[in-house]
Amino acid sequence: MDFWSRLLSHTSLSSNTSRETAARDPAKRLHRFEREYGQLLQIWRNSSNLSRDFEAAEKLEIRLHELTTILSDESRRPLPHPCIQFASIKQIYVPIAKVATTSYNEWIIKEAVHFFATLIESEEEAFVENHNFSSSLTTLLVRITGQNSVRLGRDTEVKVVELAFNITTKMRLQPHILDVWFRRLPLFYILMDYIQHEGRVGDFARTGLLYIIETASSSVALEQWIVESDLSTLMATGLGALYSQLSRKLHPTSNYEIVASCAPEFQAHLDTFLSHLLFWQDVLNHCRSVEVKSTLLEHFQVIFLQQLLYPSLLESSDIDGGSSVAVITYLRRILESLDHPDMINLILHYLLALPDADTSRTPAGESTSVSAARKRKSMDLATMLAEKQDPWDPLLFNLVDLALACLRSHSQQTIHVTLQLISSILKRHHRYAVLTLLRTESLHAPASTHRTSGAHDQEVEYLMTLAGSIGGQDNFDEVYENVLRDAMTRLEAHSCSLKLVAPKVSTANHDLPAIPDSLPGAPPDVSTHTLQPDDPLLVTLLDILETFFVNPVDTNLSVTETLTDLAICGYMGVEGWLVRHPKHYSYEDEDDEAEAEETALALAASSAGPESPEYEVAQRLLAQRRCRRRPRWVASSLPRLLTVLKKLSEQLAGYRETIPRFDDLLQQRREAFQTADAAPVLPFHTPQQPQPQPQSQQQRRGDSQGPGSYNTPDRGSMDDPRGDSPARPSGLEGFAQRLLSELGTPSRTGSPRPGSGAAPREFPLNYDKHPGAAGRAAGEDGGEDGVPFNLGKAVQEQGSGPGQQPEAGGAGKQKGERGQEEEEEETTGESGEDDEMAEAFTPLEDSMVSVSHVLTNALILQSFLMELAGIVQVRAGLFNEVRFV
Structure with missing residues (x-):
């Protein structure tokens, strides 16, 4: 290092050391502060137009910056703090606010805002309780955010709104200063102007406004003003x-x-x-x-x-x-x-x-x-x-x-x-659906309407038999165990279930946890009820379910989800619309052994005498024996839902006979979904289609709470009750995640997952209404599963075959007529929907659909059947819906 370098280095070190020494000395620090303030006033008075005098504006900015630095440094040092006292006694914030408002210079404004923020953060000299301070600051904020002010940059805007927010924080913690700031509530409107902004500006504005509204209850004048x-x-x-x-x-x-x-x-x-x-x-x-x-x-x-x-x-x-x-x-x-x-x-x-x-009465x-x-x-x-x-x-x-x-x-x-x-x-919001969306009737004596244990076992086995008839090589016992756990989660998480499943507070106090339900005009508490068989919503859902195999996949996922949602309320009786009603039970003649057993029990009861313990035991055994009996499975007594599910299973059996290698293709589709479920979460992208835009999990979920709220500046969340962990998705929802990952479609509950590399081409989902287009799609896919399949024709052919029902063909004809009307609208140009979307989302029974479409819907049907069985079984134990005696 040469001589001049050593000299300059020594001089710089000496200067820094001297400045640090002066900063530690309160008297020297005050002298420096007064000198900087005096220079600021002199520059301001000597400049006629700061908006044009750039040199003077720069000097003012430097002086302001020095004053703020001294104050900030002093607030961190031990007492005394003479500079802060000087600022309070001399009220230097008054001319500084005038300097900033008349400068029309963003840099000076930014330094002035920083200066006021430093005084507030010092928490000395009671600046926030001073009327002159509040007047100067609010005037400054109004002028620099007004229409005639200089346009502020993003950083400066953040500092301005943050300063306003800091004031509201003080008001919230010290309600007694409301009188000081109440007269200057333009602060309220300043925050209002920024509540729709994004980022930190909007966060500070919204939270500051919340603090003012929260504080209003402590001041009648402020409450009336708001x-x-x-x-x-x-x-x-x-x-x-x-x-x-x-x-x-x-x-x-x-x-x-x-x-x-x-x-x-x-x-x-x-x-x-x-x-x-x-x-x-x-x-x-x-x-x-x-x-x-x-x-x-x-x-x-x-x-x-x-x-x-x-x-x-x-x-x-x-x-x-x-x-x-x-x-x-x-x-x-x-x-x-x-x-x-x-x-x-x-x-x-x-x-x-x-x-x-x-609501005419005024609250006391x-x-x-x-x-x-x-x-x-x-x-x-x-x-x-x-x-x-x-x-x-x-x-x-x-x-x-x-x-x-x-x-x-x-x-x-x-x-x-x-x-x-x-x-x-x-x-x-199930309480709002009762008597509005749903046509229900009250159940005043629910025990008499509950199914018997024998009928319950029979119905669960029936649903599981239908599910098993669809086929597959999985361990269905393990799958069904998962379905039962999912059903338990959904039933317990329902909004009406708390009063039914919440534990008692104590053995002496059987009051259940209070639930706020006294809102003006809100419907009453949900009581035990059931759906009427002619409920318009239920009838419409079953109409949609009848055309299951030609419906779009998303429609089938939605209709099955809605039907299960009807059954998860604990106050909703399922007898009569989901399972058989006990009033329709009829029994076959007992075989000799069972009849002999029942006769012996009756004789034992009669010989023991009605007052003896043996009589009571015999009667109880006889009641249990009768509840275990299985009623005759009469088609006329079945709810329409079970009838429709039976028809769909029969249709699928017909497709199995018509489509070559149906079971192999169905298992391949199942394995493709399992592979997709096990694959890492990556954006779904194939060369044949553009990559979809990423979506948040709450935007994909059907039970989402909506997009994330804004962040509060001083804490992680703002008493947000939406932070509960999501319930575990049901078996059908988990299946939907795997299915829609291959479709590139957002699922109703989960994250999109990719399928295996060959899955999209090996299993094309083609709903095209035009046979030519369907044929082209099948040719491109080049596999048996891609061959177009005329479901309307197949259904009608199955109607005349053994074991098939002609009603399915009738449904296909009705659907076909509606499809013809749609095609006429498209031909004449009366329909506003574009042809591509109509073809993608409106497959009809007389249209050409791929075998892949049948396979996918078959797996959805199987999951739906298992989920219904799980809900019926879990309800029986959770809500005591089955009679054993």
Whole structure:
């Protein structure tokens, strides 16, 4: 090192040492601070226009930075802190705020914001309790975020909103400072302007607003101000604006006017909307004021629910290319994302046209002024609604009417998404489905309607026999054990099951855990009930089930899921629609041995005398003997569901005789799914089709809670009750994961998994309506399993053969007539759906479908049969539904 280098190094070290020594000395530190502040004022006064004087602006920025650095360093050192005291006594924040607001320079603004944040974080001199400090800071924030201010960069914007958030944190921890900041509540509107932003800016804004609303309960004046403010209107219109940005038409594939459901831009819009919806939920969770909460809910109902969501459902149609698919999907995602009881009650109460509750009474203890303010706000809302009154009303056409109409649609995609919506309501909000979606009747004496042990064993064996007749080489005992575990999980996790399966609190106190169910207008607690056989929803589901082998795979997965969801509520009696009703039991004449045994028991009872213990034992044995008897299996007494399942099994037996090597192909398909299930999770991609966009697990799940909410800046989650671990998927759901991984289609519960490399070509899924196209697909696949197969013709041929039923052919004819009408619409151009989507999602019984399609649906049917058997068996033990005596 030469002389000059050593000299410069020594000089630099000496300077740093001198500065560190001065920083440790409070007097020298204060002297330096005063000097920097004086220079700042001098530069500001000597500059006439900082927006044009770049040299002066740069010097001001440096001085501000030095002042902030000194304050930040001093706050970490031992007392005394003369610089912080000087800032408080001299109120230097007043001119500094003026410097920043008049500079129109982002760098100066950023340093000023940092300066104020440093004073607040010092927690000395009670800056947050000082009126002048709050006035200067709020003026600064209003000016720099206003329309006439300089455009702030992303980093500066984050610092500004973070500073506002820090103030709300202080207000939350120290409610006594509300009076200081209440007069300066433009802070409230500043946060409102940023709640829809993404990233940290939106996180800080939303959380800060939550803290203000949470604090409102400690101040009547603040509570009344929030009620009278534009908070409810802005939040509701903001939510409506995000909903309006969602695509009106939605399909798995896109064209010039239909958006693909897996498109990144669509997913981004949907995530933003659902995130804002979850913010609504968090606001209600944090709000301790009844009046503020009521005001928010009123605006949610009038502005969003009545003016946007309901009209979009009402005006939707599957004729114009998928608007029904879109709006029904959005409603399902809304219901799956929310778990706040008030919001759920508001949505379903309105859409299902439930009777209104009496809400005229004012809650005890509420402030008169706040209540009066809310009434004025409600009147303004009612006036606005009267001016825009739509002639349509849920009393004329509600969600039940829409769902049943969509299930009769010609669009298979509309049927699929409607089934998903119904399934979601049945699983998560079953109390709203009773007496609305479902036509039920109460069971006042449930024990008398329970099946006997003999009938129960007979029905479980019947379902398992049908499942076994489909074939396969797996260890079905092990498979069924897994099905039973899955059924137990689903039954215990159902929303109605807690009161049935929760353990007693103690031997002396048999009260069950309290469940909040006293919401205004909410339906009553679910009581024991059962489906009527002519229930329109059940009839429609069974109509769809009858055409099982020609339905699209996703439709079959959805209809089987919905049928199992009907059976997992503990209060739902399954006798009469899923299994036989005891009133229809009839018995064959007993054989000699059984008759002799029963006669001996009767004689023993009569000889012992009615008061003796032997008589009671003999009577009990006789009752057990009678309950173990198996009723005659009479076709006329079977529920339609069992009849349809029997017909499907017979159809499959006919296909086994018609299709060469059917059992080998079925086993190969099963093994392909098992291979896919065991493979690592990778994006599904083949050269023949584009790689689908990645989707989060919650977007793929049918019982998802919606996309993830925003992150709270100061903690990992915001009291989010949605963090429970998901229930283990059922056997059918696990199968669906393997199936849809090969299709490249999102499953209803699991992550997409790839199949083996040859599986997509070896097992093509071809629903093409045109024989030529089907033949081309089969030729390309080049295997026996790819040969197109005319199911309509096969069903009709089987109807005249031994062991076949002509009803299947009749169903095929009816379906064919509907298919002819669809083809005429397409020919004349009246249908808005593109031909490719119609061919992919609307296979008909008179259309050419691949053998692969039959094989796939056969495995779905087998899983469904085993799952039904598992649910019936687990219910028997979990809910004591079987009589043994």
